[in-house]
Amino acid sequence: MTVFIASLFLPHTVNFQLNNSRTRSPPTISPPPSANPTIDGITPIPKATASLFEKSVPGKTPGLTPGATTDHERIFASNNIGKVEQEKNGYPFPLAIEQDNRLLTESEGHSPLWGATTSLTQPKPMPVMSPSPSILKHQEPRPAKQPVAQRPPAAETIAPYARLRKGSTASRKLSFSRAEWTIETAEQGNGGLRNAVRSATDAGVLDNMMWVGTLGMPTDVLASHTRRDIAEKLEDEYGSLTVFVNDCDFDGHYTHFCKTILWPVFHYQIPDNPKSKAYEDHSWIYYVKLNQAFADRIAKHWKRGDSIWVQDYHLLLVPAMLRKLVPDAQIGFFLHIAFPSSEVFKCLAPRKELLQGMLGANLIGFQTDEYCRHFLQTCSRILCVEATPEGVQLEDGFVNVGTFPIGIDPTSWDKRRQATDVERWVETISERYQGKRLIVSRDKIDAVRGIRQKLLSYELFLNTYPEWADKVVLIQVATSTTEQPELEATLSDIAMRINSTHSTLAHQPLVFLKQDLAFPQYLALITVADALMITSLREGMNLTSHEFVYCQDGRCGNKAYGSLILSEFTGSASVFGNHALLVNPWDYRQCCEAIHTALTRDEKTRKQVWEELHRAVLKNSTANWVKSFSETLNRVWNEQSSREIMAVPRLSVSRLTEQYRNSKQRLMIIDYEDTLASWGSPRSIILTTPQRAITTLNDLTEDPDNVVYVMSARMPEEMERLFRQVNNLGLIAENGSFVREPNVESWTHLADKMHVRTWKASVSNILAYFQARVEGSWIEERHCSLVFHHGSAEDRHVAARSAAECAGNINDACANLDVHAIPVEGALIVETIHTNKASAAEKVWKWAMENADKNENALKPDFLLVVGDNREDEPVFRWANKLHSAKAVKYAMTVTLGSRSTEAKATLTQGVTGVLSCLQQLAASVPLGSTPGPK
């Protein structure tokens, strides 16, 4: 069995040796510097590095301020270029471990811009047109016959990179076809995911896995034989299936749809901002295309028994596309980033398509309970489907939803951080900042990371506590992966202001490195830090905080038990809770006080807090993530498959009749609406039950060996009226809130009256609010439930949307009242979660057992039949099947109508007529007074 792990970027990519290209610089700083580094031999900082120390003018590229390059920058800049070579050649490890370490990486990798890797020689993107709105099908068609003028593209419609590359495509094609190439570790991709998969593979938990992804570089320029050879090598030697899409599709998908629409919206960059691109959906078509390419590639390789794990927001449509291609596949989806509130999500133009895409999976995993709740609520509001805490009920099946917080792999970290290069960096940094308190951070320059908020809070801290100004240093590592000139300029201004106000000749309180660190430097930095400060405005998880906590155990000769200042808007906040110094990054005063607390806490407190944080890191390891995701996926897939329509055979009426005839005491529980009688309009109160149903029921109940119950959502008084012509009939009313035994006048209340009164008072107001806004809707008050009928509303669409929103409100606001709102065709039913048709069936069964125990002439049922047609009957099927498998009853048959996803054991295809014929055949099979054997 293979587990396919589909992620936009493969963990490997290609490096070309072009004869005429500027080949990669040789490993500039292979051995880490000695404990006393000198400036000699250190690679000059790339020009961009120092740009944040310049006085900048928004909209203009800032120029380099003379003298702005600092000692701090030099130290950290020194190992950046040639990072890959160093990681390959610089470790004093034997080969096997070396390979291990090459794949272990910072969990929050800072991928370079697509097609812009600096350490590898790869094709650069060719000039292509950025997607134009006219590609959308819903755009107005051009008037017929009008000739389409071939106009050159307007400058602003050309993708930004179009201006970067000149030169002939053919000659570039030729160079890349002739060039030698090697497979290298990719810079792009999700480091946390890679570490998780690698640790699971090492531990033998993921024996046979295969990555599916793109190379993370432009590929149009590659000859088809080169692509084929690369794909073959990756498949045979690296367990990776390569997905090739053309550069224009990739750019439209990633740079446009993912980065300018999905990423901001999922991180609450509210799309009503006039600069937002959330409404520009013309890159959607590329998103669809790339997702389809993934689905096609996987489907081609999938075999029965294989499992598919689709990763992250780049591939939201893949689950549903796969479901179409391979209906029986086991498909899991995991979202690494945050899932926003439904109010934000609903601004996305293709909101339905995105949700439906995800719902093709058997299991959808999120980092936190909050994202899970948001997703369920969004589905209920936008798709008008029933969402329960376990998942989403669709017409044709159930999709489970759950929380699986990802973490880090402590074992690999232990190995890696004990390497000599890390030790040397620990010494170097400790020595450089001796006597100072170090606060560190590493973020992408992206509005959602909250670097601006962090710098402003730090500035407030220095202003509020000037006594700390020459004792503390904030090292902010910030990498730029997309062009954000305005943000960069703002950060530059703040950084400049802080340092010009608070620096002395001997001390500079802020080090802003606009470049990434080599891995050993990063490890050393989080080892020696006194605090880590994360101020993301939203973030799926944030594994840097986990890595920091893990490295603060004092085992590498550093000061231990540093404090974690953590934005409450990260997934990690739910993992660490109050053991971290949780902050609202928008509350600068609170952040400022958190910095003060972090720096002034005594060692005992720091240690106590760290122990809790450390426990949380170990509990949320990558091993647990893989294990719980894979076990849950297996379980839910089995559960869901067992309910599959395909697996449900047609009812054999003759075999059922035989069992009926051979049994001595029978219990039959039959649904009313759409099972015994066709369902009328919601407004019409059906006053009479069709004569054929009455006759059939009477035929059955006439036999003293039969106990027959009819179940319905209707109220007791309605049920009495509907079945007054049937003798000896048991009744289950209001979906199990009331039961009346055959030949008994009074009803047994299964719902708690007090509880009903309380929740009705709260829910009525919400229902009234929505009912007042939906012309033609009405509210029915039943004894134990409330029903919002909107099927005959004037505007059916508005009504359905309002009902979904109403359901969301009730399910949120009244969750602690133990009620739920269930959308059904044309109505929304609100009822308690304590009773349902199955709890009523259980009561009926108990009575039968007690009766048999008390009365020596009575027998326990040896034949149980349940017939129903919809979701509300499923719990009764489940209950009856369980009794049968526990051997509590000799024979049990559960029957549903039509083809639907069900737990019933058999289906009847001819609707109400089929049910009545079957029941008539049963009754007729045993002439009255002819029951076999003695009682």
Ligand SMILES: O=P(O)(O)OC[C@H]1O[C@H](O[C@H]2O[C@H](CO)[C@@H](O)[C@H](O)[C@H]2O)[C@H](O)[C@@H](O)[C@@H]1O
């Ligand atoms: O920038 P992208 O290529 O679009 O990828 C998105 C980000 O993916 C990774 O972060 C996400 O997953 C992490 C692990 O589950 C989680 O901790 C983080 O909060 C998520 O945003 C990657 O680490 C980032 O660099 C990417 O930007």
